[in-house]
Amino acid sequence: MNQNKLRSKKALLLVNPRARKVKNNLHLALTYLQENFGIEIIKKKIESPQDSSHFIQNYKNQVNMVIIAGGDGTLNLAVDALVETGLPLGILPLGTANDLARTLGIPISLFEACQVIATGKKRYIDLGLVNGKHFFNVASIGLSVDITNNLTKEAKLKWGVLAYAITASKIILQSRPFTAEISCNGESKIVKTLQVAVGNGRHYGGGMTIAHDAKIDDQRLDLYSLEVKYCWQFTGVLPSIWQGKYQESFGFRYLSASVINVYTRKPRPINTDGEIVTYTPAHFQLVPLALAIIVPRKLITEKKKLQPVIY
Numbered sequence: 001m002n003q004n005k006l007r008s009k010k011a012l013l014l015v016n017p018r019a020r021k022v023k024n025n026l027h028l029a030l031t032y033l034q035e036n037f038g039i040e041i042i043k044k045k046i047e048s049p050q051d052s053s054h055f056i057q058n059y060k061n062q063v064n065m066v067i068i069a070g071g072d073g074t075l076n077l078a079v080d081a082l083v084e085t086g087l088p089l090g091i092l093p094l095g096t097a098n099d100l101a102r103t104l105g106i107p108i109s110l111f112e113a114c115q116v117i118a119t120g121k122k123r124y125i126d127l128g129l130v131n132g133k134h135f136f137n138v139a140s141i142g143l144s145v146d147i148t149n150n151l152t153k154e155a156k157l158k159w160g161v162l163a164y165a166i167t168a169s170k171i172i173l174q175s176r177p178f179t180a181e182i183s184c185n186g187e188s189k190i191v192k193t194l195q196v197a198v199g200n201g202r203h204y205g206g207g208m209t210i211a212h213d214a215k216i217d218d219q220r221l222d223l224y225s226l227e228v229k230y231c232w233q234f235t236g237v238l239p240s241i242w243q244g245k246y247q248e249s250f251g252f253r254y255l256s257a258s259v260i261n262v263y264t265r266k267p268r269p270i271n272t273d274g275e276i277v278t279y280t281p282a283h284f285q286l287v288p289l290a291l292a293i294i295v296p297r298k299l300i301t302e303k304k305k306l307q308p309v310i311y
Contacts, residue, residue, distance in 0.1 A: 009118070010040040011090065012063045014052055014078060016070030017045050021094040025110050026069060029092055032111055033067075037118035046070075052078035060085040065294065067117060071095015072137060076273035079127065079134040079291070088292040090117035097274070099203040100136045103216050104295050121297045124289040125216045128200035128272075130282050134290070135272035136216075138204035141262065141280060142195035143175050143226070145271045180264050180280075182225065184257040191253060195226040196262055198284050204273075211254070219288045223260055225253040260284040 011033075015022060033039045042063060044055045056066055056078060066082060067090040068075055074095060082089055092113055093101035100106075104123070107113050128135045138144075177192045199210030199222045211222040267279040 009038065009065070010063045011042070011065045011067045011117075012055060012059045012087075013041050013043045013067045013069060014055060014074070015043060015045050016068075016074040016095075017047075019070035019074060019094050020096045022069055025092075025094055029069065029094075029110055029114060032114035033117065037114060039118060041067075046074065046077065049077055053081040056081035056085055056087065060087060063087070065090055065117075067092060069094050071274070072097055072099050073274040075100055075136060076275045076277075079136060083127070083134055083287075083290055086292075088122055088294055090120075090294045092117075097205065097207070099205070099207070100201060100273075102207060103137070103202040104293060106295065116296045117294050119297060120294040122292040123217070123295040124292050126200055126219055127287045127290040128198065128221060129285045129287050130198070130270060130272060131278040133272060133277045134287065135200065135277075137201040137273050138197055138199040138210055139270055139272040139282070139284065140195060140197040141180070141264070141268050141270055141282065142178060142193060144195055144197065144205070145269050145276060177227075178264060178268065180225070180262055182223070182253075182255075183261040183263070184223070184255060184259060189253070191225055191227055193225045193227050193253075196223065197226075198223045198260055198262075200286070211256070217289065219286060220256045220258060221260055221284055221286050222256050223254065223284075227253055258286040 013030075013033075015026060017023070030041060030043070034041055042059060044051070046052055052074075065088045066078065068078055069092040071093070072095060075089075075091070091101050091104075091106050092110070093106060093108055098108065101108070101113075104125075106116055128139060130139045175194055177194050179190065180193055180196055181188055181190050182196065197204075197210070199214060201216040202210055202214045204210055211224075214222050261284070262280060262282040264280040269276045270278045270280065270282055
């Protein structure tokens with residue numbers, strides 16, 4: 001490994017101490033990054049939603065990458081500042097769902113994720129933008145917001161990604177359709193729907209697929225509207241939602257575009273990457289190749305014994 005290359009790497013590591021896997025893995029991750037891969041680390045804990053942006057702006061001239069230890073919600077808090085500064089992003093997938101890492105093929109294995117940060121390559125990805133707020137994976141209105149509001153930290157710690165399904169099963173029977181107007185590609189439709197989801201990446205909600213052929217650099221947004229008449233019908237369409245294969249006869253409306261507008265009779269909250277950030281009316285826009293992320297080049301197949309880097 002090129003020692004001069006290793007010496008040149010200095011990273012701001014943002015840590016969400018409440019993320020599901022951080023407590024048991026952070027010390028080991030620091031050992032891998034610093035001792036095994038020679039990356040100089042400035043570590044900061046995220047204690048409030050504003051911290052990510054504050055730290056990135058403060059250290060933007062002192063580092064050549066930002067590493068985030070947490071899940072999709074933690075990444076979402078940092079995305080606007082990453083776009084503004086142009087710093088590349090390294091991901092330690094220590095959250096619950098880790099959908100962006102899954103989309104990009106970043107390993108869940110801690111050693112391999114650190115290895116990707118140290119030896120990977122830059123890949124420029126698209127971002128979604130809703131009412132001026134960037135998002136990685138998906139923005140949704142309706143059912144997913146209700147699930148997010150009822151998904152507790154305790155459930156995520158106990159059940160992991162299964163917490164989404166457990167919470168959803170409790171919420172579905174209480175959900176009621178709402179009226180929305182969806183406008184794109186020169187057409188408008190008024191629908192009764194349980195959920196409108198607009199995806200930029202491939203995965204969301206712990207491994208569900210936004211669209212079966214979606215990519216995070218395909219320069220399109222994918223929308224689906226869940227228009228089943230009765231909540232009990234939801235269970236019958238779960239396989240289609242999981243695979244991202246939508247059929248109108250099953251109660252789905254699907255479309256793709258680079259600009260989408262959604263209007264509702266009263267303001268409804270919008271969930272982006274697990275965080276409620278804005279309200280309808282919603283203006284969605286694709287931002288092509290907006291951010292560089294460090295992704296796998298070639299992984300070492302066998303975990304090696306840790307050795308301090310010798311300069």
